[in-house]
Amino acid sequence: MSTSTRKALRKKISEDPVFLRQSKAIQGVALPYFEQLAEVLADLMDKPVNLVNLLQAKVRCLDFLLDGDYVKDVVDAQPSGIIRSDLLISFVKDMRDSLKEMVDKIIADTQGFLDDLGVTEQEILLAPGAKLNGESKRRYLSGNFTIGDLVMSQPMAIIDNTPD
Secondary structure, three states, X not given: OOHHHHHHHHXXXXXXXXXXXXXXXXXXXXXXXXXXXXXXXXXXOOOEOOHHHHHHHHHHHHHHHXXXXXXXXXXXXXXXXXXXXXXXXXXXXXXXXXXXXXXHHHHHOHHHXXXXXXXXXXXXXXOHHHOOOHHHHHHHHHOOOXXXXXXXXXXXXXHOOOOO
């Protein structure tokens, strides 16, 4: 990925209200990881934003962060003694594994999942939990919105997996 793409992504993330809610210490640790998102999702960038592709992007991002030193670096940026990084890493990886099992089931039978919930894919993607802002929702509804477009316009929608 080009340096200009990383710079553009860094700028977009640095301006995002979700990112700005983090402490300056966490922002400093997180930004070098987050700016790599386009590289991490390189094979998904041209795929349309839909439930399956968005879930795959979120899981891939989570894998990248957890398989590297992100959690350790975030813990180390906190005042000492708040939490042991090894315990947090173990806990978060267990949560990730559970999430991946659920996502794998959704991907294997997306329509069955939607039918069980009694909702459409569009309803899920337009709901607050999908994290799409107004512009991303508009672009999604236009039918011409890729994961790459989302990465470059609203990257925190992929990175942020916290409940609303």
